[in-house]
Amino acid sequence: MTDTNWAPALTHQSGPKYLSLVRALREGVRRGDLAPGVRLPTVRNLAWKLGVTPGTVARAYQIATQEGLLEAAVGRGTFVSTQSRRLGPTEPLYRQPLTDPSDDDGVVDLRSPQLPDVGQTEALASAMAEAAQELGRQYLEYPGLRRDQYCREAALEWFSGYTISSLITADDLVLTHGGQNGINIVMQCCLRGDRPVVLCEELAYPGFRHAARLNRAEVVSIALDEEGMIPEALDAACRKHGGQIVCITPDAQNPTTARMGSARRNAIAEIARKHDLQIIEDDCYTAPVSGLESLRVIAPERSWHVTSLSKTISAGMRFGIVVAPEGMGEAGRLTAQHSYFGLPRPVTDIVTRLFTSGEAMRLRHAAQDVMSRRLQMVVQAFGDQDVSWQPGLSFVWLRLPLGWRASTFAREAEAEGVLLRSADEYVLQDGHAPNAVRIAMAGGVPEERFQRAIRRLVRLLENPPGDLPI
Known part of the structure; x- marks a missing residue:
């Protein structure tokens, strides 16, 4: 230096x-x-x-x-x-962008899940046409704090079958421009002081740290195990660094696919109460119903449940939902209004029709079925490789065999026309990246082409470069 x-x-x-x-x-x-x-x-x-x-x-x-x-x-x-x-x-x-879609027809992009078209384009076109027929003065006015009430009431359908569904009302919801915007809104609502601190899993969705940086917050990493965030590590970090928000993905940890058990969830909630932390619960991947209580159920006074339509219906609609803690819905909507006044009326009109017609849930399940078939192909193809996954989830976590380094494997895969994410992209700046990669399901490419891409990865795994240090 x-x-x-x-x-x-x-x-x-x-x-x-x-x-x-x-x-x-x-x-x-x-x-x-x-x-x-x-x-x-x-x-x-x-x-x-x-x-x-x-x-x-x-x-x-x-x-x-x-x-x-x-x-x-x-x-x-x-x-x-x-x-x-x-x-x-x-x-x-x-x-570094959060998303970087590839327009190269010769490349199969497995960095982020790509939705299959299971009827979304037709359903969206129909909803748009219906909304256009009902244009009125409301399109000349600002959205306002309460003018999206009709959409929030319809959006409650998205939580059907989950433990959270019977405990929330439309007044608890904040509508956002997707899940990432929802995370940012929560941080804007909750972070205070000259040096706020956000606590994240040591391997985590990069959007957490980007949102924290935008809000001038320090990010502290918390160790993980096979169930996700370790309670004792969170407690120690709070005593050392303080903190105002902890970001957790309990159902489908991104990128490791870990699922947090009931006892672990309760332990995390107790530590959050002990140190007066707000909780951001990321549920944007909307894994199949597990029956486990969400953190919004366990700690309703401090948990912000964030989800969106991006992983199952439409990423382009930029529609997300934040379930605020009890009594905090108005504060969340006020923060959103100060940021962007509210979602555009065309978006809320279109999405409301998807919810009320039942199309949203039908499309969600149909897309998950396609992703499940792709997931089964990947798991079968990798055979004895060290891969973590969950049924219905749209990505896997592959720990690389001896002879490979994650960054090298990603480069070699790209040379073969396959894009994926190295573990380096999920660690904090001073963190240690494991020797692993995340592979997402590409529902938007033909099945045979997807299979060929997976076979290329298998061939690479079986033939590591002999001159790499081990």
């Missing part, structure tokens, strides 16, 4: 000095003046050079660290993040 004498000019900057310094840090990384790995001046030295207080510099360093621009090493100093690189003048700081 090398040092830098970097000292930006802040005299012409407007606003608080610490924000001016944060902007200068961003620009320094963007232009390449601050290279990855470079050690920045100490807080006191930079404060002296700039003629500001040490507290001003410390606060700017803290914000830039939370954004991922900087890394702080105890006893060694503050460094430009090794994940940073020179950016173009219009290139965003958040470089």
Whole structure:
């Protein structure tokens, strides 16, 4: 690591000095003046050079660290993040997209589940046509806090058969632009203070940490075992770091496919009460009904249950549902209104028709049936490989055999025309990635083409490169 004498000019900057310094840090990384790995001046030295207080510099360093621009090493100093690189003048700081669909007809994309068309396009076209015939003055008005009541009442159908269904009303629901937007709304509603802390599983859906970063929160990882988040690890992290929100995927942990048992769920809820944590319960993959109580049932006073239509009906509709804790529905809807005023009227009209006609549940089950058949193909093809899965779930977790590294396997698979996700994409910046990959079901490609892609992966698994370190 090398040092830098970097000292930006802040005299012409407007606003608080610490924000001016944060902007200068961003620009320094963007232009390449601050290279990855470079050690920045100490807080006191930079404060002296700039003629500001040490507290001003410390606060700017803290914000830039939370954004991922900087890394702080105890006893060694503050460094430009090794994940940073020179950016173009219009290139965003958040470089890795949550979704990156491939338009190459020669590639089979197994990074995220691709929905089969089991009648969605026809059902959506019909619902759109019906909605168009009833256009009225309501399309000239803002959605408002209560004008989506009709859609929220219809959306209760989505929870039929789950333990949560008899305990919630339309007043508990917040309608969002998909599950990721729902997670962000909950964080906006619950995070407070200069340095909020979000606790996540050590292997977790990347959207959790992206939402936390957008809300200027520090993310702390919690160890997992075969049932998911370990209660004792969560308790220890809360005592060490504090925390305001814990993010959990109890039914279908992403990416490991783990399912949390009843005793574990109750233990997590008790620790959340002990440390006054809000819980984000991610149910966007809507695994088949397990009969286990959701965290919204176990801890209704603090659990935010997030789900969406994206994995079973339509990702393009961008429709999600947050079940707020008891008495918090209005607060959640107010946060959503401050963010985007509410969902567009065409979306709520179309989705309401899907729910009330019964089409939503029919399409959901039909799509899950197709994904289940694809899943069966994958499990049978992998044979004795170390693969974790759940019936009805649209992805598997493959631990690679001796001789393979996850990043190398992903590159070789891409060379074979198959895209998948390495474990590296699910760990925090300072976390340790296991030697594994996540493989999603592609319901949107012909079955034979999907089978060929899986056979290519099997062939790779059986022929690891002999010169890799083990």
